[in-house]
Amino acid sequence: MRDRFARHRTAYLLAAPAIVVLAVVFVGAMLTLLEYSFHQYVPGGGDVGGTIATWRSFLTSGYHWNIVWETVQLGVITTVAAVLVGYPTAYALHRVRRSGWRYVGMFVIFAPLLTSVVARTYGWELVLGDSGALNGLLGAFGLGPVEILYQRTSVVIALVHILLPFMVFPITSALGQVDPALGEAAGDLGAGAWRRFRMVTLPLTAPGLIAGAQLVFALSISSFATPSLLGGGRVAVLATDIYDNVNNVDWPLAAVSSYALLILAAVALALFGWTQRRMGRAEQGGVTAGAATPPGAGGWGVWLAAVYVFVLLPLVIVVINSFSSVSFGTWPPPGLSTKWYANLFQQPGLGAAAVLSLEVAICATAVSMVIGTAAATALVRHRPPGRRVLETLTLSPTVVPKVAFGFAGFIYLHRLGLFGGIGGLIATHVVIILPFVVIVVTAALMRADVTLEAAAKDLGAAPLRAFRLATLPQIRPALVAAALFAFVVSFDEIDMTVFLLAPDQNTLPVWMFVYMQKYQDPTLAALSTLLIAAALVIAGLVALLLARSGVFATLTGSRRPAKEGSSL
Amino acid sequence: MNAKPLPLSGNERTPDAELRGIRKVYDNGARGVEHLDLTVARGEFFALLGPSGCGKSTTLRILAGLEEPTAGEVLIRGEPMRGRPSHRRPTNMVFQRLALFPHLTVAQNVAFGPRLHRWPRARIEKTVAAKLELVGLSGYGDRLPAQLSGGQQQRVAIARALANEPAVLLLDEPLGALDLRLRVQMQQALKRIQHDSGTTFVYVTHDQVEALTMADRMAVMNEGRIEQVGAPADLYRAPETVFTATFLGDTNLFEGSPRGDVLDVDGVGIKIPRSGRTVSVRPEHVTVAERVAPRFANRFRGRLEDVIFQGASTRYHVRLPPGLLVIAEQREETGTPFSVGDEVEIGWDAGAAVVLDK
Numbered sequence: 001m002r003d004r005f006a007r008h009r010t011a012y013l014l015a016a017p018a019i020v021v022l023a024v025v026f027v028g029a030m031l032t033l034l035e036y037s038f039h040q041y042v043p044g045g046g047d048v049g050g051t052i053a054t055w056r057s058f059l060t061s062g063y064h065w066n067i068v069w070e071t072v073q074l075g076v077i078t079t080v081a082a083v084l085v086g087y088p089t090a091y092a093l094h095r096v097r098r099s100g101w102r103y104v105g106m107f108v109i110f111a112p113l114l115t116s117v118v119a120r121t122y123g124w125e126l127v128l129g130d131s132g133a134l135n136g137l138l139g140a141f142g143l144g145p146v147e148i149l150y151q152r153t154s155v156v157i158a159l160v161h162i163l164l165p166f167m168v169f170p171i172t173s174a175l176g177q178v179d180p181a182l183g184e185a186a187g188d189l190g191a192g193a194w195r196r197f198r199m200v201t202l203p204l205t206a207p208g209l210i211a212g213a214q215l216v217f218a219l220s221i222s223s224f225a226t227p228s229l230l231g232g233g234r235v236a237v238l239a240t241d242i243y244d245n246v247n248n249v250d251w252p253l254a255a256v257s258s259y260a261l262l263i264l265a266a267v268a269l270a271l272f273g274w275t276q277r278r279m280g281r282a283e284q285g286g287v288t289a290g291a292a293t294p295p296g297a298g299g300w301g302v303w304l305a306a307v308y309v310f311v312l313l314p315l316v317i318v319v320i321n322s323f324s325s326v327s328f329g330t331w332p333p334p335g336l337s338t339k340w341y342a343n344l345f346q347q348p349g350l351g352a353a354a355v356l357s358l359e360v361a362i363c364a365t366a367v368s369m370v371i372g373t374a375a376a377t378a379l380v381r382h383r384p385p386g387r388r389v390l391e392t393l394t395l396s397p398t399v400v401p402k403v404a405f406g407f408a409g410f411i412y413l414h415r416l417g418l419f420g421g422i423g424g425l426i427a428t429h430v431v432i433i434l435p436f437v438v439i440v441v442t443a444a445l446m447r448a449d450v451t452l453e454a455a456a457k458d459l460g461a462a463p464l465r466a467f468r469l470a471t472l473p474q475i476r477p478a479l480v481a482a483a484l485f486a487f488v489v490s491f492d493e494i495d496m497t498v499f500l501l502a503p504d505q506n507t508l509p510v511w512m513f514v515y516m517q518k519y520q521d522p523t524l525a526a527l528s529t530l531l532i533a534a535a536l537v538i539a540g541l542v543a544l545l546l547a548r549s550g551v552f553a554t555l556t557g558s559r560r561p562a563k564e565g566s567s568l
Numbered sequence: 569m570n571a572k573p574l575p576l577s578g579n580e581r582t583p584d585a586e587l588r589g590i591r592k593v594y595d596n597g598a599r600g601v602e603h604l605d606l607t608v609a610r611g612e613f614f615a616l617l618g619p620s621g622c623g624k625s626t627t628l629r630i631l632a633g634l635e636e637p638t639a640g641e642v643l644i645r646g647e648p649m650r651g652r653p654s655h656r657r658p659t660n661m662v663f664q665r666l667a668l669f670p671h672l673t674v675a676q677n678v679a680f681g682p683r684l685h686r687w688p689r690a691r692i693e694k695t696v697a698a699k700l701e702l703v704g705l706s707g708y709g710d711r712l713p714a715q716l717s718g719g720q721q722q723r724v725a726i727a728r729a730l731a732n733e734p735a736v737l738l739l740d741e742p743l744g745a746l747d748l749r750l751r752v753q754m755q756q757a758l759k760r761i762q763h764d765s766g767t768t769f770v771y772v773t774h775d776q777v778e779a780l781t782m783a784d785r786m787a788v789m790n791e792g793r794i795e796q797v798g799a800p801a802d803l804y805r806a807p808e809t810v811f812t813a814t815f816l817g818d819t820n821l822f823e824g825s826p827r828g829d830v831l832d833v834d835g836v837g838i839k840i841p842r843s844g845r846t847v848s849v850r851p852e853h854v855t856v857a858e859r860v861a862p863r864f865a866n867r868f869r870g871r872l873e874d875v876i877f878q879g880a881s882t883r884y885h886v887r888l889p890p891g892l893l894v895i896a897e898q899r900e901e902t903g904t905p906f907s908v909g910d911e912v913e914i915g916w917d918a919g920a921a922v923v924l925d926k
Binding site for chain 1: 632634653654655656659660661663664665667668669670671680681684685728729731732
């Protein structure tokens with residue numbers, strides 16, 4: 001036993017920080033929440049523990065079952081809509097012949113991920129409002145007005161917009177793995193274009209489609225900010241219900257709702273997983289697609305253009321509205337002014353919120369990069385016994401809806417007496433971004449050539465030095481991507497953070513959320529515009545960085561001659 | 569539906585496949601095929617042999633309808649194929665990477681074409697069973713491609729392509745991914761399947777042994793052109809060009825200036841059957857001995873520079889006095905009697921030398 005530990009000591013030491021953080025913060029909070037769901041709220045006098053009364057009242061109340069049903073409906077409709085928009089988009093992108101245009105398309109689809117959820121939700125409010133851009137356009141044709149804001153429709157539209165990248169990405173990569181020879185073979189055997197698609201392409205990309213649907217469903221049933229802001233109180237889902245119960249100080253009921261949402265998410269995950277396995281026979285057994293020339297977008301170009309408009313519209317409207325001369329979101333703005341920018345800088349608490357967001361995001365990113373990379377190295381390079389447990393533990397935060405974890409953290413930090421400090425915020429943010437870091441770095445390490453590190457050691461480098469000299473340069477683009485993604489997720493986090501702030505604390509997204517609940521004026525548009533500009537600058541810098549490291553060339557398959565003496 | 573019409577009207581004399589003046593230039597200027605005329609007779613096993621990039625795969629894809637030729641005409645059983653996409657041609661293809669549908673079972677793969685053509689169910693089942701039996705995979709119908717070995721996957725690909733009962737079966741280096749032992753087995757299996765099914769095969773390969781052993785007739789291709797067409801034995805024994813002579817097996821190439829029936833190569837006079845500047849002499853026609861029989865028209869003394877044991881035969885590199893290197897290959901029943909540095913005599917018949925035109 002001791003021998004075994006000694007043999008794998010490096011692996012366990014590398015994985016230890018991640019295990020400790022996840023066990024103490026994540027598992028601790030979720031267990032506290034579980035215990036708390038067996039409390040009962042006593043009006044006026046706190047609560048009593050050790051009872052299933054709250055569970056019983058939740059499960060026997062038609063009101064709560066309606067909320068569960070509404071949550072499921074929202075998830076299903078959003079997922080179906082995202083499939084209907086996302087699959088053709090991925091298919092069209094896959095067909096684009098010029099790699100440059102394919103990048104532009106990918107950028108347009110993915111760039112909105114870098115902008116704040118509240119900003120995008122706000123954009124949809126401007127588009128879909130009674131006097132918004134959509135009704136303005138319809139009015140010009142003598143149609144409308146349509147009332148879709150503050151209904152489920154507007155929530156679905158905004159969620160599809162926010163979650164589209166999660167649908168497009170897995171489908172695009174599934175399409176990329178389909179051997180073009182299979183399409184040719186089907187054609188050779190007598191299949192025309194449609195049957196080629198239905199009998200070969202669709203079944204082979206079904207796993208990607210299901211993976212995308214799974215992500216979109218999980219994220220839409222647990223989304224909080226969008227239904228809360230665009231639902232107008234009429235879209236009562238579990239996530240908003242938890243928030244309401246916390247505000248009504250019925251915390252045990254919020255705990256039960258949280259677990260109900262968690263169970264719903266777990267059941268959905270199991271169902272998707274089961275479907276995925278049934279489709280699993282479509283696996284191509286390690287066949288990677290040959291570098292065939294894409295057929296060209298053709299008529300799909302029109303579809304792509306429409307999707308680009310859909311993706312960019314709310315962002316463009318936000319930017320234009322930030323220069324509006326009036327305080328309500330009418331379209332087109334009657335005049336131009338910069339007064340909302342002036343107003344923005346007079347907002348109390350905004351500066352502090354921005355600083356706190358930056359502090360939390362930077363610290364959480366730094367911590368999760370270090371412990372995440374260490375854990376990924378342990379998993380990939382050392383393969384210690386029990387790595388399945390470690391893998392499951394690292395990925396488990398992705399299953400838990402952030403609202404549920406946020407509320408769990410709220411109770412847990414209160415119990416520990418740590419509520420209201422920056423430490424608790426950083427720790428919880430580390431928990432939710434750690435899985436992404438581990439996934440990205442693990443994938444990169446699996447692709448990296450192990451023999452280079454062995455060679456470095458053979459030539460006399462100590463283990464850490466060998467890693468730095470031989471492996472690090474290979475996974476650097478992945479590390480940059482992981483860090484950027486972690487930073488953006490943390491900086492933009494609202495569903496969880498909204499529970500974790502003391503009354504005198506605010507992060508930027510929560511400040512925006514609260515502001516949008518109270519006011520409708522374009523001050524938020526001005527702030528969103530600044531955030532969009534910052535996101536563009538960051539995206540540009542990263543693109544430049546990646547282009548210099550030759551990642552794009554590998555992605556496109558356009559081979560440039562390798563530079564002599566690449567720097568170690 | 570768009571069922572493939574099988575133009576079986578032509579009589580036995582009609583060639584199954586004909587290429588007339590085919591040219592293919594790619595958009596990016598890359599050369600595909602220069603100028604190609606080719607006729608494949610009914611029931612023939614025809615091989616297209618050449619190095620990579622010689623245009624043999626392009627030729628096959630033009631036959632299949634996967635690529636449109638820039639100029640020229642394709643006829644299958646006498647019927648012009650211009651404008652007919654691959655799914656409406658009476659040809660089927662065995663792809664280089666097999667392209668078995670990974671999500672379908674073996675039987676479903678084989679039934680893919682017949683189902684597209686909406687054959688009656690009973691006929692589909694009969695065909696699937698017959699084709700699987702033809703390739704020796706009866707009882708494997710319910711497996712998935714990933715559960716089969718490389719050689720078995722190969723057979724499924726062939727059965728699938730034969731299921732539509734094509735006029736011509738096109739095979740694009742189908743054995744390239746297999747190891748040597750399996751490749752030899754599959755060569756025999758393919759030859760048998762072709763014989764049993766009676767289908768015309770057009771087979772693309774860069775492996776000369778494969779072409780020589782399997783083909784009834786073959787075309788050697790180079791740089792988008794056909795160098796020579798004929799039966800394997802004829803091409804091997806009587807190559808017309810330097811390329812054919814060197815691509816099919818090893819050979820000694822001698823270039824010099826002809827004087828009557830003698831070619832002067834670096835001061836060595838080689839007797840040749842007719843006038844020409846380049847001759848090929850296969851190593852196996854060159855005899856090595858301490859003293860060779862006087863019946864050989866060409867006899868020279870030289871020094872052994874290298875002795876290479878190859879198992880069944882042994883190879884000798886012999887340097888003739890002014891500097892000419894001649895390679896000989898012969899069987900040694902009881903081990904080679906020579907060692908490097910020995911002085912030996914080599915000899916070959918005048919008829920062993922083949923004069924090449926270019």
